Amino acid sequence: MSFFSPDKINSQKIIIVGDVMLDAYVFGKVERISPEAPVPVVAEQSRSYRLGGAANVALNLKAMGATPLLFGVIGSDDESLLLKRELERNSISSSFLFSEKKRPTTVKTRIIGNNHQLLRVDREVTNKIESATENELFNLLALEIANANALIFEDYEKGLLHEDFIQRVIDLCLKNQVPVVVDPKEMNFMAYRNATLFKPNLKEIKGGLKLHVLETIAEIEEAAKKLIRQMNLTYIMVTLSERGVLICSATETFHIPAHVRKIADVSGAGDTVVSVAALCLAQKIDLRSIAELSNLAGGLVCEEVGVVPISKIIFLEEAKKLALL
Numbered sequence: 001m002s003f004f005s006p007d008k009i010n011s012q013k014i015i016i017v018g019d020v021m022l023d024a025y026v027f028g029k030v031e032r033i034s035p036e037a038p039v040p041v042v043a044e045q046s047r048s049y050r051l052g053g054a055a056n057v058a059l060n061l062k063a064m065g066a067t068p069l070l071f072g073v074i075g076s077d078d079e080s081l082l083l084k085r086e087l088e089r090n091s092i093s094s095s096f097l098f099s100e101k102k103r104p105t106t107v108k109t110r111i112i113g114n115n116h117q118l119l120r121v122d123r124e125v126t127n128k129i130e131s132a133t134e135n136e137l138f139n140l141l142a143l144e145i146a147n148a149n150a151l152i153f154e155d156y157e158k159g160l161l162h163e164d165f166i167q168r169v170i171d172l173c174l175k176n177q178v179p180v181v182v183d184p185k186e187m188n189f190m191a192y193r194n195a196t197l198f199k200p201n202l203k204e205i206k207g208g209l210k211l212h213v214l215e216t217i218a219e220i221e222e223a224a225k226k227l228i229r230q231m232n233l234t235y236i237m238v239t240l241s242e243r244g245v246l247i248c249s250a251t252e253t254f255h256i257p258a259h260v261r262k263i264a265d266v267s268g269a270g271d272t273v274v275s276v277a278a279l280c281l282a283q284k285i286d287l288r289s290i291a292e293l294s295n296l297a298g299g300l301v302c303e304e305v306g307v308v309p310i311s312k313i314i315f316l317e318e319a320k321k322l323a324l325l
Helices: 006-011 054-064 078-089 131-147 163-175 202-208 217-231 269-282 287-301 312-321
Strands: 013-018 020-033 040-053 067-075 097-100 106-113 116-123 150-154 180-183 235-239 245-248 253-256
Touching: 013 054, 013 131, 013 269, 020 054, 020 067, 020 078, 040 054, 040 078, 040 106, 054 067, 054 078, 054 150, 054 269, 054 312, 067 078, 067 131, 097 131, 131 163, 150 163, 150 269, 163 180, 180 269, 202 217, 202 235, 217 235, 217 245, 217 253, 235 269, 235 287, 245 287, 253 287, 269 287, 287 312
Parallel strands: 013 067, 013 150, 020 106, 067 097, 150 180
Antiparallel strands: 020 040, 106 116, 235 245, 245 253
C-alpha cells in the first residue's frame, strides 16, 4: 500500500545536480528536395525552446508542485540567456547555475519537417569543468543540502560529473541523511557507490556491466542484485521500456509491467521517472509503490510529442484510478 501524499509535495525541496541543456525545435514544411544533395528542404515556420537534461528534471518536479534547486554549468552565451528565460518562465531559479566562458551552453536542436524529426544538431563540449567552478558549486550545495528532501544526479556525460565529485556529493548527502537518486550513463556508471536509488535503463545496465546478453527478467534481476552488492546501493530500478520497470532491494524484487498506452514520443520519459522516484523517496514510501508511481509517470509523458513535463492533474487522476494513492 502506498503512503504517497500529493499534499506533501509542495513542501519538498529536491536538489538536481547534472548536465543542463536547452532543447531547440525548428518546425517547418517540406515540399521539395534540395538540388545540392538528396536531402529535404525545410521551410522554417517557427521555432521554440524547452528545458532539457537536468533542467527538464527540474521542470517535472516544478510541475508536480515541488521546489527544484538546479545545480549545473552553462556557458556565457546567447543560449544561456534563452535557457535562463525558460527557467524564469517556469518559476525555476537559475541562481545555482555556474557559467564558464570557454564552455558553450549545451543545445540540442531538432529539425522537424511535416511533423517528423529529420535531423538533430548538438552543440556541446564534454571536457571536465574547471576545478574552481566545481568547488564553488560544491560549497553552495553544502549550504543548501540540510534543507533538501532528496538529491538527483542527472548524468549526460557533458563534463560536470566525475567520480571524485560524485563521491564528495554522496558523502555530503549521507552526512545529512538526504536520499540520493541517480540517472546514470555508462562512463560514470560504477561511480555512484552508496546511492539510495540507482535508475539505469536496460541499455545502460548492459553497458555498465559489460554484458552482451541480458534479456529475461530473471537475468536482469540477477544483474541488479549484483550491482546492489558491488555498489552498496539501497535500491535499483531498471526501466525496461515496453516491459515496464524492475525494482530491487537486497531482499525484495518487483516487476511492474508497462501500462498499455498510445506512445507518441519517449523523449524525456526517463527525466519524469527519476523526478517522481525522488518525490517518492522523500516521502519514504514502500518499494513497490515507488516503481508503480514512477512507471505510471513515465508512461504518461510518452503520450506527448517532444520533451514535456508531467501533468500533475492527469498523474494524480490516473494514480487514483489504479488505487496507487
